[in-house]
Amino acid sequence: MNRKEIHHSPFELMNQRGIALLMVLWIIAGLSVIVLEFCFGMRTEVHITKHYKEELQLYEMAKGGVCRAIVELIYKQDPRIQQKRKTLDSEELKPEEKEWITDGRPYLLSFDQGRCEIKVMGEDGKVNINTVSESLLRKIIGNLGLEGEERDIVVDSIMDWRDPDDFYRLNGAENDYYRSLPEPYECKNGPLDSLEELLLVRGITPQLFDGIKMKEEEDKEERIGLKHIFSIYASGEQLDINSASPLVMRIVLGIPKEMVQLVSKAREEKPFENQMDLLRRVPELSPFMGEMGRYIIYRTISPYFTIESKATGAEGGYARGLKTIVRIDLMDKNKYRIIQWVDSIF
Known part of the structure; x- marks a missing residue:
């Protein structure tokens, strides 16, 4: 029986090989897309996880700042702590032992992962809107x-x-x-x-x-609005001059920026005790006392304080903030009570 031999021309063989090569290339391209999508998905997932971890760390740091501020506020009303501070000169106290001033100035708290900037404002440093x-x-x-x-x-x-x-x-x-x-x-x-x-x-x-916007020291611009001046927790329309921020003093008391700077610098040493003490340490205020004297008190009556805590990473980047209003009461079981808590104010 004769077998019929099948002969392929060189052109046909090259065509078949080309089709096979093309199929291989398509398969490789498809696999490459799948691998790239997988890598991209994994990278995105790792980035999200890292971001979540950093945000959680910053949040806990900000909470730590709030807790530190609450402790300092309790110390301000603790007779034992106050007695110790009175018996020691300001220079003898360690920086962490000095009394915090509740006029909104920033205090820094360092962590391994970053740092926290804390501001404490006494509500008696504002005017009661009601x-x-x-x-x-x-x-x-x-x-x-x-x-x-x-x-x-x-x-x-x-x-x-x-x-x-x-x-x-x-x-x-x-x-x-x-x-x-x-x-x-x-x-x-x-x-x-x-x-x-x-x-x-x-x-x-x-x-x-x-x-x-108003210009402050070194031509820095700061914002001052109704939310910085008024409060529903202040004791009245008189300002605690030891707690009021410089801008609030300017707006409420109507005194020049230079006078406010003198007051702020003087109260860093120790709080003013009364009007006589204020004028003795800042005599330049004498011409203004007739008009503004009735709007000043020299101790905090309201037990309410606003705390702002902003945490940033060691390399900058993300930031996380908290704002809370607390009521300090040494007779309370915990010595304080959270009145308001606001996340992510920055």
């Missing part, structure tokens, strides 16, 4: 740069918001105004439960609430 008099309120709003009708609208509207009646002042607002808004709501006609309520009041803009 009890401030109309005259002082008008002065404060004017010192923030508002004039004429714009100032009067803000002042009258705040007074109308917190008073119990529906009678509005000349430039104020009551229910008829707020009900006419595109998104209507009622006038409070009562004390504010939170400072953020001010944003509902006629004439108050986010810029006025959050802060306008």
Whole structure:
């Protein structure tokens, strides 16, 4: 039986080999895409895990800053600690043993993974928005740069918001105004439960609430707004001069920046005890005392404090912040109570 031999031309053989090579290349390309996608997914997952770990570390560092501030606030009211500090000169105390000043100046706390910047503000370093008099309120709003009708609208509207009646002042607002808004709501006609309520009041803009820029030391610009000046936890309309921030003193007391700097420097040595002590150590204030003296107290009455804690990594980058309002009470089981807690303020 004759077998028929099959002969392939060189062209046919090259064509078959080309198809096989092309299929191999497609398979390699497909596998490469799969490998790349897998590597990209793994890299993304590692990055997310690392970011989560760093954020968690920063959060715990910020919490540590809050805890340290609470301890310092308890120390300020502990008779034993205070007695020790009084018997020793300021130079004899270690830096970590010195009393913290609650005027918002930053204190640094170091960790292996980074550092934490802590600010403590006594609520008596602010003015109580629910009890401030109309005259002082008008002065404060004017010192923030508002004039004429714009100032009067803000002042009258705040007074109308917190008073119990529906009678509005000349430039104020009551229910008829707020009900006419595109998104209507009622006038409070009562004390504010939170400072953020001010944003509902006629004439108050986010810029006025959050802060306008003012030049401070070394031409640095800082923001000062209603949220920095007022509080619902302050004891009244008088400022504790040992707790008020420099900008708040400028706006509320109406004294020049140079005078504020002298006060801030003097109270770093020790708190002012009374008006005589203040004028003895800062005699330049004498011409201003007649007008501003009635708005000053020399000790903290309110047990409420605001703590801001901002943690940053050792190499910079991410930051995590906390803001809390605490009530210090040595008679309480824990000696303190958290009133408000806000995450991620930075």
